[in-house]
Amino acid sequence: MVHSTSLCACLSLLTVLSCHSHVLPRLSFPIGSPGRSLTVFTNPDVYNTTTLLLSNDEGTLFVGARDAILSIDVSQTDNMTIKEKLDWSPSEKDLNDCSMKGKMKMDCHNFVRVLQELNSTHMYACGTFAFSPRCIYIDSKTFAMATIPNSKPEEGRGRCPYDPYQKNTAITVDGELYTGTVADYRGTRPVISRHLSEGSHVDLKLDDTLGWLEDPTFIRSTYAPSEEKVYFFFSETGKEYDFIEKFTVSRVAQVCTSDVGGQRTLQKRWTTFAKAQLLCQAAQELPYNILQDIVSLPPMEGASEDETLFYGIFSSQWRVNLGRSAVCAFSLKDIKNVFIGRYKVLNRDTLKWSTRVQEQMANPGECGLHNASDNTLRFVKDNFLADKSVAPVNQGLTIVSPDKSYSNIAAQRVRGARGRDYTLLYLLTESGYLHKAVILENGAHIIEEIQVFHQPQLVKNVLLSVSKGAVLIGSSEGVVSVPVSNCSYYWSCAECILARDPFCGWDPVMKVCTDITSHGHLVQDVDEGKVSEQCKNVTPRSRSGQPRTHSSEVVSVSLNEVVHLQCPEASHLAKRHWERPNSQLSPKIYIQPDNGSLSFVATPSTLGHYLCQAVENGYTQTLTVYHVKQKSNPTILAASPSRPQSTPAAETGNKNPISTPRWMIPKQPEPRPKPEDVDPSVTHKDSLAITIKSRNFTRLSGTNEENSRMIEPGGNLQQVNRPTYLQELVVVSVLLALCISALLTIAFNRFRHLCHSRTVPQTPPSHRDAEKGGSATPQERESLRGHSPRLEKRNGQAPNNGQAHNGKSPITLSNSMLNASNGHLPNTPI
CATH class of the missing domain: 2.60.40.10 (Immunoglobulins)
Structure with a gap:
C-alpha cells in the first residue's frame, strides 16, 4: 500500500489551480438595511426552528423545533404569524436518563429532525427525544397527535438520529418513509432504510456487510417518478482510494421503490442499491470532494425528466482549497448513464476494490432484481460501486467562491422578459449571508447578498416558496423570510439593467423598475447588461419619483x-x-x-x-x-x-x-x-x-x-x-542675528577701550607748555590723565560709543593733538 506521504508526488501536478474569476456580489445589504426588507419570526419560548415543511398550497409553514412543532401562516410574504403550537417534550425521567448516559442536559431535549407529509390527512414527525428517537402521527386538520388504537409511540431508531447534531435525510413516497441516518446510540451504524411499508412491500434496509456505507454524512434525498427510484446524496470515506488515508468522496446512491428484497439472499435487504461518485472538479485542479448540500431543479415544462439538474455545494479537504466553496451541477441523465455502466468488485478477503474484467451477470441498480436468482443477487451484493464518476455539467464548476463557505442551497427557474429561462440559486453562507445568483453562459452573476443572521449558524435549512416568492430559512434564531425580488430598489434604467435580475425590468412608460410578472414590454438584458443599448433616451428617476441627479x-x-x-x-x-x-x-x-x-x-x-x-x-x-x-x-x-x-x-x-x-x-x-x-x-x-x-x-x-x-x-x-x-523663520533669524551681533560688538569694543585706557602712558605737563598755553581746561586735564570725555552730540549726531569707525580701532588722544586743536578735541568721530 502506498502511504499518504507518497501522495505528494502524485498530486504535485494538480496543485496548480486554474484561473477562476472571483464571483463577487454586486450589492450587499446588512441586517436592518432600508433597501432590503426581511420578515423574521421569533418566539421567546421556541428554539432551534431548523426543520421546515411547506404545505401543498404553500400558505402554511410547518416547523420542527425543540420540544415543539409549529404551524405558521406565511400566506403574506411580509408577515409570519403562528397559528398552532404542538408541545412534544420528554418527561423529567427521560431527561434524567439522558443525563445519566453522560450527555449534556441541553442536548437531551427533543429535537424534531423528520417532518414529512404522509398523506392528505396526516403528517409524520420524528425527534431525538433525549437520545431515544421517537416518531408520532399528526392530524393535519386539528394539528394534534393522532391516536391509533392499540399502538404505542413508535420507536424512531433507523428513522431519526440519536444526536441532534448528526445530519440525516428523509422523504415520503406513496405513504412510505425513506430515510438515511444512523441506527445506534454511538452513531456507528449508518443505514438507508424504508419504513411504514404497505401492501406487499416490506420494510427494507441495507445489508450490514462491510463496504456498503463507510462512515457517511447524509445530506439530501429526492424522488424520480419516471424512474421509480429514490436518490440519496451523501459524503463518505472512499475505500477504493487505498493509497490515501481517509479520503472523503461525495456519493449518489439509488434504490427502487418497487424493491421488496430477495427470497433467500438479501432477505429484507435492498437488492437495487448502487452508488457512484460525484466529481466536482475543474481541469487541472484538486477536487471539491465534500458535499455540503444539494437540491434538485425540475426540468422546464415539456422537457424530459432526464433534464433534471442537481445543484450541489462542495468544499474541499485539501489545504489549497480551504475556505473556498464550489457549486457543481449534475444532470439526471448523466447519473443514469453511470449506473448502467461498469461496476467495481470488492474482494471480501483483502477488502480491495478492482475493476471487473469477467462477464457481468446482472446490472446492479436495475429494478426488478428481487425475483433474480441467488447467484445474481450475490453478484449484486459484491458489485454496487459504479466504475465511473458522475461528471458535472459542462465539465466544469458553476460557481467558485474564493472567500465564502456555502452551507445550504435552493434553486428555481425564472422566465425573463425576452422569454428565456434563467436559473437562480440561493446560497446561504456559514457567516449568515444569502447570495442570490443567476447562471449565465459566461459564468455566474451574484445579484446581491443579504445578511439574515447576526451570528453563524451550525444547523440550517433553506426552503423556497415559488408561489409566494420568498426564501424561507430556519435557524436557531428563528425563521426568516426573504423576498426573491427587490426591483423597487433600482432607481434608474441603468441600475435596473446593470442588476441583471431576471425578476426585474424597466418600464419606459412608468419610468420604474418593476417585476416582470406585473407588466409587459419591459426593458431587460440579463445576459449582457448593456445600458447603452437598453436605456436610450431614458430620463432617470429617483426612488421618490423625482428626476434624480x-x-x-x-x-x-x-x-x-x-x-x-x-x-x-x-x-x-x-x-x-x-x-x-x-x-x-x-x-x-x-x-x-x-x-x-x-x-x-x-x-x-x-x-x-x-x-x-x-x-x-x-x-x-x-x-x-x-x-x-x-x-x-x-x-x-x-x-x-x-x-x-x-x-x-x-x-x-x-x-x-x-x-x-x-x-x-x-x-x-x-x-x-x-x-x-x-x-x-x-x-x-x-x-x-x-x-x-x-x-x-x-x-x-x-x-x-x-x-x-x-x-x-x-x-x-x-x-x-x-x-x-x-x-x-528667515526674518526672525536675521533679526536675532543682528541683535546678537550688535550686543557682542558693543561689549567687545567697550572691553577693549577700557583695557587700552589703562595702558596709555600718563606724561605730566611740562612747565613750558603751561606757560604757552596757560592753565589747562578741565577737559584738557581729564584728557591728559588718559580719560576721554563722553561726548553728548557731535555735528548733530549721537556718537557711536565704543565702536570702530570703518573697521578701525578707537582713536586715542595725545598731547600733540590737543595742542594742534588749540585746546579743543578734534572733530573726528569716535
Whole structure:
C-alpha cells in the first residue's frame, strides 16, 4: 500500500489551480438595511426552528423545533404569524436518563429532525427525544397527535438520529418513509432504510456487510417518478482510494421503490442499491470532494425528466482549497448513464476494490432484481460501486467562491422578459449571508447578498416558496423570510439593467423598475447588461419619483489643509475614479486609495471641482460632485498700533484667509530705498522691515525659476505643497542675528577701550607748555590723565560709543593733538 506521504508526488501536478474569476456580489445589504426588507419570526419560548415543511398550497409553514412543532401562516410574504403550537417534550425521567448516559442536559431535549407529509390527512414527525428517537402521527386538520388504537409511540431508531447534531435525510413516497441516518446510540451504524411499508412491500434496509456505507454524512434525498427510484446524496470515506488515508468522496446512491428484497439472499435487504461518485472538479485542479448540500431543479415544462439538474455545494479537504466553496451541477441523465455502466468488485478477503474484467451477470441498480436468482443477487451484493464518476455539467464548476463557505442551497427557474429561462440559486453562507445568483453562459452573476443572521449558524435549512416568492430559512434564531425580488430598489434604467435580475425590468412608460410578472414590454438584458443599448433616451428617476441627479457638495477648507473626499459605492462591481474638469490628477499630488476616496493638500491650484465617477460593464455614471473652495473667514495679520496695516485681500474684497506665498508671485525688481525716501512717521518696526527687505532677506532657498517649475501650465502642482513658514523663520533669524551681533560688538569694543585706557602712558605737563598755553581746561586735564570725555552730540549726531569707525580701532588722544586743536578735541568721530 502506498502511504499518504507518497501522495505528494502524485498530486504535485494538480496543485496548480486554474484561473477562476472571483464571483463577487454586486450589492450587499446588512441586517436592518432600508433597501432590503426581511420578515423574521421569533418566539421567546421556541428554539432551534431548523426543520421546515411547506404545505401543498404553500400558505402554511410547518416547523420542527425543540420540544415543539409549529404551524405558521406565511400566506403574506411580509408577515409570519403562528397559528398552532404542538408541545412534544420528554418527561423529567427521560431527561434524567439522558443525563445519566453522560450527555449534556441541553442536548437531551427533543429535537424534531423528520417532518414529512404522509398523506392528505396526516403528517409524520420524528425527534431525538433525549437520545431515544421517537416518531408520532399528526392530524393535519386539528394539528394534534393522532391516536391509533392499540399502538404505542413508535420507536424512531433507523428513522431519526440519536444526536441532534448528526445530519440525516428523509422523504415520503406513496405513504412510505425513506430515510438515511444512523441506527445506534454511538452513531456507528449508518443505514438507508424504508419504513411504514404497505401492501406487499416490506420494510427494507441495507445489508450490514462491510463496504456498503463507510462512515457517511447524509445530506439530501429526492424522488424520480419516471424512474421509480429514490436518490440519496451523501459524503463518505472512499475505500477504493487505498493509497490515501481517509479520503472523503461525495456519493449518489439509488434504490427502487418497487424493491421488496430477495427470497433467500438479501432477505429484507435492498437488492437495487448502487452508488457512484460525484466529481466536482475543474481541469487541472484538486477536487471539491465534500458535499455540503444539494437540491434538485425540475426540468422546464415539456422537457424530459432526464433534464433534471442537481445543484450541489462542495468544499474541499485539501489545504489549497480551504475556505473556498464550489457549486457543481449534475444532470439526471448523466447519473443514469453511470449506473448502467461498469461496476467495481470488492474482494471480501483483502477488502480491495478492482475493476471487473469477467462477464457481468446482472446490472446492479436495475429494478426488478428481487425475483433474480441467488447467484445474481450475490453478484449484486459484491458489485454496487459504479466504475465511473458522475461528471458535472459542462465539465466544469458553476460557481467558485474564493472567500465564502456555502452551507445550504435552493434553486428555481425564472422566465425573463425576452422569454428565456434563467436559473437562480440561493446560497446561504456559514457567516449568515444569502447570495442570490443567476447562471449565465459566461459564468455566474451574484445579484446581491443579504445578511439574515447576526451570528453563524451550525444547523440550517433553506426552503423556497415559488408561489409566494420568498426564501424561507430556519435557524436557531428563528425563521426568516426573504423576498426573491427587490426591483423597487433600482432607481434608474441603468441600475435596473446593470442588476441583471431576471425578476426585474424597466418600464419606459412608468419610468420604474418593476417585476416582470406585473407588466409587459419591459426593458431587460440579463445576459449582457448593456445600458447603452437598453436605456436610450431614458430620463432617470429617483426612488421618490423625482428626476434624480448626482449629489453636489461644497467643501470649505483652509490652505495647506489635507482634504479627504469620499465617494459612495455604486456596486461592488463598479470601478470608481476621480475626474477634474480640464485637468489630470497627478499621483504626485493626489492619493486615491482602494476605498474610492481622494486625498490631497489644499493649495490655490488644487481648489475647484472634483467628480467621482463609476464604470460598470462599460457604463459610466457620475456619483457625486465636490466644489472645494477656500474658507470665507480671512486671517488678518497683526499691525502696529501707530499704523494699521492693510492687506491686498482686504482692499480688493477678496475673502481668502491666507495670502499667496511670496515664492508663488513673480519677483519684481525693486529700487534700493534711499534714506530721504523713508517716511519719518514710520515706526521703528516698519523701518526695520524696510531695512530687511532692502537687504533681500525674504528670499527663499529655491529660486523663482525652480518654484515655477513646480506648477504645471494647467495650474496643477507637480509636487505636494507642504505647509511652510520659511519666510517668517528667515526674518526672525536675521533679526536675532543682528541683535546678537550688535550686543557682542558693543561689549567687545567697550572691553577693549577700557583695557587700552589703562595702558596709555600718563606724561605730566611740562612747565613750558603751561606757560604757552596757560592753565589747562578741565577737559584738557581729564584728557591728559588718559580719560576721554563722553561726548553728548557731535555735528548733530549721537556718537557711536565704543565702536570702530570703518573697521578701525578707537582713536586715542595725545598731547600733540590737543595742542594742534588749540585746546579743543578734534572733530573726528569716535
